[in-house]
Amino acid sequence: MKLVDKPKKTKSGQYATGEDVLLKLGDHEIVSLILEYRENEKLRSTYVEALPKMISQFDGRIHTDYRQAVAATGRLSSNNPNLQNIPIRTEKGRQVRSAFVPRNKDYLFMSADYSQIELRIAASFAKDEIMIEAFRSGRDIHSTTAAKVFKVPLEKVTPDMRRKAKEVNFGILYGSTAFGLSQNLQTSRKEAAEIIESYFTEFPAIKRYMDDSINQAREVEYVETILGRRRYLRDINSRNVTTRGFAERNAINAPIQGSAADIIKIAMINIQRWLEKENLKTRMILQVHDELVFDLFKEEKEIVTERVTHLMKNAIRIEVPMDVEVGIGKNWLEAH
């Protein structure tokens, strides 16, 4: 439709039509129509029509498989079907999620989520006193970051400043560049670069930790999680800047993402041991990276809530307290 002069192409030479590309075409009505169609098709083909076919003839339930040796960071992955990517972000998506229900009327769905686990791990590894103190005092981490980065008192942080700070906090964990952040914030590279610079001035320990991670990786060509899982980074000394850049971002991200995986695995082992020891009817049924989902026997509500929270918070001791949010409802959506 000649909406732009030089349309972006994919590496195989096709026109790129991903969501981020379409949204930069301007506000032609075709864009929202295509994206609406895509959303509907995704939900129809991947969930609404696929999942019912996966119902077991033996017990009427859907069973995923977890793979323990696929993800390079030590995370689990879920397949056949993937139950770690059930929709939640859009209204129609949430309808799909609400179809996941307990086994019978004596049960409820319970979800227990680690709050900001990766940022807490980063603060702890970096020994950043400001960020550690923010978590210890239970302050909102994104607002705290916004106050520091934009140099205003906490009460003067606007929703837009908080939104940007949140993107920065995530970007940091991924080793984001000014370009990446500007794309994500839909702002100029200049502003993105200024925000990042300001971030590193306010949180010097985080900057030091990131540099140390890369330098250590250069020495031994691997990085490690808190429990010693290694990710080998054989490209870390590559002379190709793009290749080396990937390895450097992995050097920052893998210990953090992987340590979060270590921690939830310890919690899962302790929770399962406890459920069996106590002969409880509640079952741990899903893991979604920082969340555990339970088919909760109603009469066990109080004890399970208390013990699961405790076992998740205390799986491993680090410099920062772990916070866990528990929700209970009559389906997976309501449990959040």
Place this chain on the structure above:
DNA sequence: AATTTCACG
């Protein structure tokens, strides 16, 4: 079989 897109954390 490879690529592209998009669902999740």
Place this chain on the structure above:
DNA sequence: ACGTACGTGAAATTA
């Protein structure tokens, strides 16, 4: 000038 934020899996399309 180029490429550019981490980790996955599934469906549809393209080659």
